[in-house]
Amino acid sequence: MAATLYSIPPSHPALAAKLMLRRVGLEHRVIELPPGLHAAVVRARGFERGTVPALVIDGRRVQGSRAISRHLDELFPGVLFPTEPGQRARVAEAEEWGEREFQPVPRRIFRWILARDPEARAELARESKLPFAGLQARTTAPIARKFATAVGASEEQVRRDIATLPEQLERVDACIADGTIGGEEPNAADFQIATTVHALMRFPQLRPLIEGRPAADLARRVVGEPREVPVRVPDEWVDGART
Missing domain, CATH: 1.20.1050.10 (Glutathione S-transferase Yfyf (Class Pi); Chain A, domain 2)
Incomplete structure (x- = not known):
């Protein structure tokens, strides 16, 4: 499973996404973008909005920390959310x-x-x-x-x-x-x-x-x-x- 996370250094939502990826044990690479220019780069990568965190998993684009947690929950059930x-x-x-x-x-x-x-x-x-x-x-x-x-x-x-x-x-x-x-x-x-x-x-x-x-x-x-x-x-x- 190939995963790439687009981030900028001061972004705490992107930090949340990094920590969630580590928690589920998904091997991934992180691309740190320059603040201010990141919006254009993210859109150029095919995302709807110019915001981070922006994650690509096996060709699927997921944007935003909560959307990322939901997608990871689908792939790794019971890790980020309780089953009860x-x-x-x-x-x-x-x-x-x-x-x-x-x-x-x-x-x-x-x-x-x-x-x-x-x-x-x-x-x-x-x-x-x-x-x-x-x-x-x-x-x-x-x-x-x-x-x-x-x-x-x-x-x-x-x-x-x-x-x-x-x-x-x-x-x-x-x-x-x-x-x-x-x-x-x-x-x-x-x-x-x-x-x-x-x-x-x-x-x-x-x-x-x-x-x-x-x-x-x-x-x-x-x-x-x-x-x-x-x-x-x-x-x-x-x-x-x-x-």
């Missing part, structure tokens, strides 16, 4: 929330920062192993603004994302407490949610909101230790989330 119907329904519900509501939060925050901060764009270029990071930072502002607009990363929305982050984390902790996620063997919802928590912990200002919670332990166990990135949002936005 009630447990499966709870995992599926948590995964769906994780993709629809929780996954976009760090994406919007990071793209809002990228549209405004050249140092953040330089850091993204370095993480993506692109040459001439300083030049990339100076010349990619229009692209960064376009990608921020595409996901609704307005100032108002990002402020709301940060203000409501404690509520989102409470839901993650509740899913851990009731056994939906955080079990001995990670399921599809673990990968969906833990990678988002891990992405949020990379923001130095947001990490204190997460540390000490079961969600932080989940992110470390499923993904690993988050490496902080030198990016910032206004301090008062974070202060509002602490009150």
